[in-house]
Amino acid sequence: MPVTTGKLRHLLKSRHPYIERNLGSIVGIIKHSMQNGVAFEPVAKKIVEDDYLTRMKIVKEILEHN
Numbered sequence: 001m002p003v004t005t006g007k008l009r010h011l012l013k014s015r016h017p018y019i020e021r022n023l024g025s026i027v028g029i030i031k032h033s034m035q036n037g038v039a040f041e042p043v044a045k046k047i048v049e050d051d052y053l054t055r056m057k058i059v060k061e062i063l064e065h066n
Contacts, residue, residue, distance in 0.1 A: 003031055 002008035005023040008030075012019065019026065 003027065003034075 002011055005027050008023055008027055009020075
C-alpha cells in the first residue's frame, strides 16, 4: 500500500492531472483507511465465524431430516 506520494506516483501508470495535483490527499486517504481498517478486523472475523456457524446449522438440519 503506498504511504508516500513518491510510492503512489511510482504505482500510477497514467499521469492524470487531477491525480497528480492531489497525490497528497490520496495518500492521506490511504493512510487513514489503513488505520481505520484495524477497527474492522474483529467485526469481519465475527461475520465470518457467524456465517460458518449458520452454515453448519443448516447442514445439521438437512442431515437430520434425511
